[in-house]
Amino acid sequence: MPEQRGTVIFDLDGTLVDSAPDLADALDALLAERGHAALGLDDVRGLIGHGVAELVRKGLAARGEVLEPDGQAEAVQRFLMLYTKNLSRFSRPYPGVIDGLRTLRQAGWRMVVCTNKLEASARGLMEDLDLLAGFALVAGPDTFGVAKPDPEHLLRCLPGGVLGQSAVVMVGDSAVDVAAAKAAGIPVIGVTWGYGGAALESARPDAVARDFAEVPALIGRLSGL
Ligand SMILES: O=C(O)COP(=O)(O)O
Numbered sequence: 001m002p003e004q005r006g007t008v009i010f011d012l013d014g015t016l017v018d019s020a021p022d023l024a025d026a027l028d029a030l031l032a033e034r035g036h037a038a039l040g041l042d043d044v045r046g047l048i049g050h051g052v053a054e055l056v057r058k059g060l061a062a063r064g065e066v067l068e069p070d071g072q073a074e075a076v077q078r079f080l081m082l083y084t085k086n087l088s089r090f091s092r093p094y095p096g097v098i099d100g101l102r103t104l105r106q107a108g109w110r111m112v113v114c115t116n117k118l119e120a121s122a123r124g125l126m127e128d129l130d131l132l133a134g135f136a137l138v139a140g141p142d143t144f145g146v147a148k149p150d151p152e153h154l155l156r157c158l159p160g161g162v163l164g165q166s167a168v169v170m171v172g173d174s175a176v177d178v179a180a181a182k183a184a185g186i187p188v189i190g191v192t193w194g195y196g197g198a199a200l201e202s203a204r205p206d207a208v209a210r211d212f213a214e215v216p217a218l219i220g221r222l223s224g225l
């Protein structure tokens, strides 16, 4: 194993894994239980990136249901029951992810996942897709009690919890990822195959990847390694 180069922080949903189909199925099942019409995959894609509570809140609001905090917490619990049963029925790594991660690992990068998905959901999904073993850490919003765009969520994923001497690069699909990385002082690659849409480019990531195969070279360029 070559010497450790530094840390690559990956977002999960929309960056490594296309998890929208299973999130959409669970959200549509929740909506159906509450007497609402389904939203469908295209609409649900645009709701992903701010964590499960926001996904449920926005999904219900899109069907005219706005809840008080207790009702909202109950709806989130129910959503999680539905989603946890089928984390990986249709969710798959994006093309090139497995090979790209192998390239980075062989080059000596320490790799972590920093996601606004709850840690247990993220770990379950990654385990089902054989991704978990390659990562030193999986940090959800419940892992350290902070969530992107708070830069602390990213910094806590680094050795010692601070930016040190070694290189760090973030890779994510949404404006939330770019905002967190910029606030943390970490260079960030925005990926276009996820759920970020137009907001991703407006957030001005340091580099843009249109295919995962481009990611290792962009990490090299941004880190100067
Ligand atoms: O669950 C979400 O809303 C998003 O998760 P992500 O941070 O991995 O994109």
Ligand SMILES: [Mg+2]
Binding pocket: 011, 012, 013, 014, 015, 049, 172, 173, 174, 194
């Ligand atoms: Mg994402």
